[in-house]
Structures are given as structure tokens and as C-alpha cells.
Amino acid sequence: MSVESRFTLGVVIPVPQPHRDTLRAWRREFGGQATEPIAPHITLVSGSYLNTWDKAAAQVRRVARQGEPFQVRLGAALTFRPASDVVYLPLESGAESCWELHRALLGDALRHESCFAYHPHLTIAQNVPAYRLDAAQAALHAVDLSFTVESIQLFDTASGQWNLSEELRLG
Incomplete structure (x- = not known):
């Protein structure tokens, strides 16, 4: 499938079960309905591709094949405020592996587009009133969740919404 370069991916x-359901409940409670359609995840790249969808997808597949499974441990909620109205769970371990994947993905046909530098994390709440951000940070002060990362997912926005295109095993 060839798509114009203005589409994003x-x-x-x-996040695997059982943590996916736990995190989804926290995102629903503190982040509201806007988080409902989006499964809990750690973003590696969100941006546009430079040539064709086929070339971008081939790059993601290549990076996945060269990657290795690794452990992630999520810690107590932090915030990006005042720079951004976000409460998130930081990676206590696994951040360097995310950075390696991020850098490898940007090596050829992809570009990362963000107002902020890449920072591996899992968003709990964003763009909600301050009292909800405060509540999330207070309630999630003792989080300690671990899981093995065995795959990455590739999404496209060809139809104007995020659509899972492929799940790719690492290694």
C-alpha cells in the first residue's frame, strides 16, 4: 500500500495483560473518555514517513527483527507540568532499550514529530483539569509494574484514526 508522506504512523x-486492564482503568479514571479507545502503550515513534508506507513498514519490521525482548518496570506517577499537562508512569528500567529502538526506527524512512524531546513513558492522563492530574499523581504514588516487552505495534492513520497495521515480535 503506497500512501502520501503526509499521513502519520x-x-x-x-502493555500485556494483566497490566493492560489495570492501566486502562487508571487511564479511564484519571484521563477520562479520551483515553478509552487507546490501549496503554509506550510510544517509540509518532510521526510521518518520508517516502512510502511500504518503505516505512519495512524499516519497522527490520528494527523489530534486530531487537531483543527486554524488561520494563513502571514506577510511581510523575508529571511533565508545567511544560505539558500530563501525568505519566516513568520507566524505572527498560528506558535505554526504548531509546535504542527509537533511534533505530528513525534511521531511514521515518521521522518523529513532537514539540518535546523523546522521553519513554506511559501516559495516564493529559489535557484534563488540574485536579484530575493531581488526583492521578497522588493515587499512583506507589506504582511498581513490570513486564517483558516481546513485540512492537505499527499503527497507521490512513483513515483519519489510529489503526493497528501489524504486531511485530522482537528478535
Whole structure:
């Protein structure tokens, strides 16, 4: 499938069960309905591709094949405020592996577009009133969740919404 370069894509780390349901409940409670359609994830790249969808997808597949499974440990909620109205769970371990994947993905046909520097994390709440951000940070002060990252997911926005295109095993 060849798509114009103005379409965007996303490459994310999905959170496996049972943590996916736990995180989804926290996102629903503190982040509201806007978080409902989006499964908990750690973003590796969110941006546009420079040539064709086929070339971009081939690059993501190549990076996945060259990657290795690794452990992620999520810690107590932090915030990006005042720079951005976001409460997130930081990666206590696994951040360097995310950085390696991020850099490898940007090596050829992809570009990352963000107002902020890449920072591996899992968003709990954003763009909600301050009292909800405060509540999320207070309630999630003792989070300690670990899981093995075994795959990455490739999403496209060809129809104007995020659509899962492929799940790719690492290694």
C-alpha cells in the first residue's frame, strides 16, 4: 500500500495483560473518555514517513527483527507540568532499550514529530483539569509494574484514526 508522506504512523510497545486492564482503568479514571479507545502503550515513534508506507513498514519490521525482548518496570506517577499537562508512569528500567529502538526506527524512512524531546513513558492522563492530574499523581504514588516487552505495534492513520497495521515480535 503506497500512501502520501503526509499521513502519520505510530510505533508503540503494547502493555500485556494483566497490566493492560489495570492501566486502562487508571487511564479511564484519571484521563477520562479520551483515553478509552487507546490501549496503554509506550510510544517509540509518532510521526510521518518520508517516502512510502511500504518503505516505512519495512524499516519497522527490520528494527523489530534486530531487537531483543527486554524488561520494563513502571514506577510511581510523575508529571511533565508545567511544560505539558500530563501525568505519566516513568520507566524505572527498560528506558535505554526504548531509546535504542527509537533511534533505530528513525534511521531511514521515518521521522518523529513532537514539540518535546523523546522521553519513554506511559501516559495516564493529559489535557484534563488540574485536579484530575493531581488526583492521578497522588493515587499512583506507589506504582511498581513490570513486564517483558516481546513485540512492537505499527499503527497507521490512513483513515483519519489510529489503526493497528501489524504486531511485530522482537528478535
